[in-house]
Amino acid sequence: MTKFIDIKGVKHAYxxxxxxxxxxxxxxxxxxxxxxxxxxxxxxxxxSTLTRLVSGLMKPDAGAVVLAGEEVASPRKTVGxxxxxxxxxxxxxxxxxxxxxxxIVAPGMAKAQAEGRAAHLLEMVGLKGFEHKxxxxxxxxxxxxxxxxxxxxxxxxxxxxDEPFGALDNFTREDLxxxxxxLRAAEPFTCVLITHDLRExxxxxxQVVVLSGRPARTQYVLDVDLPADRxxxxxxxxxxxxxxxxxxDQIRMAQGRDGDMH
Amino acid sequence: xxxxxxxxxxxxxILIFLGLWEALVWINGWPDYKMASPSDLPPAFIKYKAxxxxxxxxTSWRTVAGLVLAVIFGTGLGMIMGxxxxxxxxxxxLLVGFNAIPKATLVPVIALVFIGQYDFNTxxxxxxxxxxxxxxxxGIGLSTLEPEYRDILAALGASKxxxxxxxxxxxxxxxxxxxxxxSVTLAFIGTNLVEIVSPHGRGLGALFLSGQTNSDYPLMxxxxxxxxxxxxxxxxxxxxxxxxxxxxxxxxxx
Numbered sequence: 001m002t003k004f005i006d007i008k009g010v011k012h013a014y015x016x017x018x019x020x021x022x023x024x025x026x027x028x029x030x031x032x033x034x035x036x037x038x039x040x041x042x043x044x045x046x047x048s049t050l051t052r053l054v055s056g057l058m059k060p061d062a063g064a065v066v067l068a069g070e071e072v073a074s075p076r077k078t079v080g081x082x083x084x085x086x087x088x089x090x091x092x093x094x095x096x097x098x099x100x101x102x103x104i105v106a107p108g109m110a111k112a113q114a115e116g117r118a119a120h121l122l123e124m125v126g127l128k129g130f131e132h133k134x135x136x137x138x139x140x141x142x143x144x145x146x147x148x149x150x151x152x153x154x155x156x157x158x159x160x161x162d163e164p165f166g167a168l169d170n171f172t173r174e175d176l177x178x179x180x181x182x183l184r185a186a187e188p189f190t191c192v193l194i195t196h197d198l199r200e201x202x203x204x205x206x207q208v209v210v211l212s213g214r215p216a217r218t219q220y221v222l223d224v225d226l227p228a229d230r231x232x233x234x235x236x237x238x239x240x241x242x243x244x245x246x247x248x249d250q251i252r253m254a255q256g257r258d259g260d261m262h
Numbered sequence: 263x264x265x266x267x268x269x270x271x272x273x274x275x276i277l278i279f280l281g282l283w284e285a286l287v288w289i290n291g292w293p294d295y296k297m298a299s300p301s302d303l304p305p306a307f308i309k310y311k312a313x314x315x316x317x318x319x320x321t322s323w324r325t326v327a328g329l330v331l332a333v334i335f336g337t338g339l340g341m342i343m344g345x346x347x348x349x350x351x352x353x354x355x356l357l358v359g360f361n362a363i364p365k366a367t368l369v370p371v372i373a374l375v376f377i378g379q380y381d382f383n384t385x386x387x388x389x390x391x392x393x394x395x396x397x398x399x400x401g402i403g404l405s406t407l408e409p410e411y412r413d414i415l416a417a418l419g420a421s422k423x424x425x426x427x428x429x430x431x432x433x434x435x436x437x438x439x440x441x442x443x444x445s446v447t448l449a450f451i452g453t454n455l456v457e458i459v460s461p462h463g464r465g466l467g468a469l470f471l472s473g474q475t476n477s478d479y480p481l482m483x484x485x486x487x488x489x490x491x492x493x494x495x496x497x498x499x500x501x502x503x504x505x506x507x508x509x510x511x512x513x514x515x516x
Contacts, residue, residue, distance in 0.1 A: 055417045056417075056419075057413065057416060057417060074419065075416060075417050075418060075419040076418075076419060077418055077419055079417060079418070081413065081414070081417045083410045083413070085408070085410050087408060087410040087411050087414065089411075089428075089429065089432070089433070090510055090511065091432050091433075091435075091508075091510040091511075100414065100415070100428070101414075101415075101418055103428070104415060104418045104419070104420045104424065105418055134510065150414070154418075
């Protein structure tokens, strides 16, 4: 399979008062087209920096981020982003919020067509009937669903998510995992998910990349060979439980603790 | 019922206020050169009706003109301070210092610099006194915009101007209107300051001054009431604009 996203030897440091603070040092990630890559690692290890590099909001100091054969130097219209904080423009309705990227990516698109596309996505994530509500009338989970629709409305080739389900309660989170799975089944796209939830990474990912502590490098890559149409129950099967244990050990190592300690 | 309450309650409050004022004057037996009572005012209004109308118009248009300039300049300055840290660091102390100068001291300065330019001077004063809150709140509104808001569009390659127009500008509107409510009253004060202090003033301020010169105390009080009424009208005009352009920021109760 082709490497759709290819992150090669990426190094990056932030300039601070006390000199450069390296956050990424030797990061290698390969994501084949149409697959789902979950990235986990200790907190503060530079995971969010990774999303900004892949989306082109930032350029790495060294190494390269290649997307569909082209080096990423600036933001591109073929990328969708969802953040932990599902910011919504309070002065717009949910439907208008979801349509926002189309105004940038396809300014010439007929309004009816754009509305149809946005409404279709909202229906898919279970927000039918909320199109004309204001964001303040929705719960956190519903706002995050709308935020996913906004990230996907322009049919991006790549969806980048930075801990999008982190602030939600467990049941809502599991609901959204399944929504995510259904969205991908309906319209395939390549996905990079930053998360600190190992269950989430195994349930959604085709591969799980474990980053080391700061400065982060690729420490371990786990191939999740579970069927595509997973149900939440799969997380309780021995195969998945083994993977979770393995990832847990890798995270301990990344945190600088002994991997065999239980 | 609710609309009736919205109108009746403030109306009752005004009537009670006028009643207490009248009673205060009557009980103390004050003559009208000490303090005019509300019942002295209608005759003053009727007697000088033409002057009130022309004076009210003069005061209003100069206030609004000054405020419009303050909105344009204040928003521009706020944008510069909101987007550039260096500009913020450089301009802030200057602005605070300028704002601290009592504006009454500027009236003779302006009158000397732009001698005889009465309209210009008055509008200038209304502007000078009222742009500060707008500049500060627009600046703070823009500089505290959460990065996620910017990134929604920046990640798609949208230009800075598009991000400003679609996100930063509407997001800052509630702060802007909050400042405008303060500024409209300040501009009004600025106009009246020039009308009263400058030797050949016009408008309601000048009418107040002529009441003082002629010891026409009911006229002076009538002008004060007219100024209060005009101030209320200007303030609620801003509130109406806020409802139209930033009504989304108001949370519905419950």
